[in-house]
Amino acid sequence: MFDERKVAQAAAYFLDRRGGRMSHLKLMKLLYLADREALRRYGMSISGDEYSSLPHGPVLTRTKELMDGYCKPVSGGWESWISDKENHEVELRHEANRDLLDELSNADIAVLNHIWSDFGKMTRWEIRDYTHDKRNVPEWEDPNGSSRPIRLDAILRAVGKTHKQIKEDLEQEESRQYLDSLFQQLSQ
Secondary structure (H helix, E strand, O other): OOOHHHHHHHHHHHHHHOOOEEEHHHHHHHHHHHHHHHHHHHOOOOOOOOEEEEOOEEEEHHHHHHHOOOOOOOOOOHHHHEOOOEOOEEEEOOOOOOOOOOOOOHHHHHHHHHHHHHHOOOOHHHHHHHHHOOOOOOOOOOOOOOOEEEOHHHHHHHOOOOHHHHHHHHHHHHHHHHHHHHHHHHHO
């Protein structure tokens, strides 16, 4: 299930590492690659988002809507951490030290550190091109100017999971979504 607070804190982590400001395109690719790496390592993403192929590469679907201002944000979520997009960039609203990133586990931080180490120095166009290369991100398919959903099993397959592991990861994700929906109903 999508966790706006968690994805906002992951974005804040990357923005903090970059000095507080970054191209929205680069930030989106870093967040996608972080989810992808978390899926490879742990069988579950950081964001809980869905994924889409867009002309500039893969994106976290709901996160892109937040970044573009198309969703009503939740308290303590995206707008608490990240500025509105201006001149194709977003900015950190306040400091993002580890104590404030309370939605992120140590495993999440390890993934974010790994992704930053591997991709943080790339420009927005370099990381965009990286995600378009089928050798790197085979689940992305050119949507020819539109968008196309990326299935979770396609990502799991692309990161090297076996058929058995994919089945287990998908079953666990289904169970998490069911439990999340129960908790959501109870809190209303």
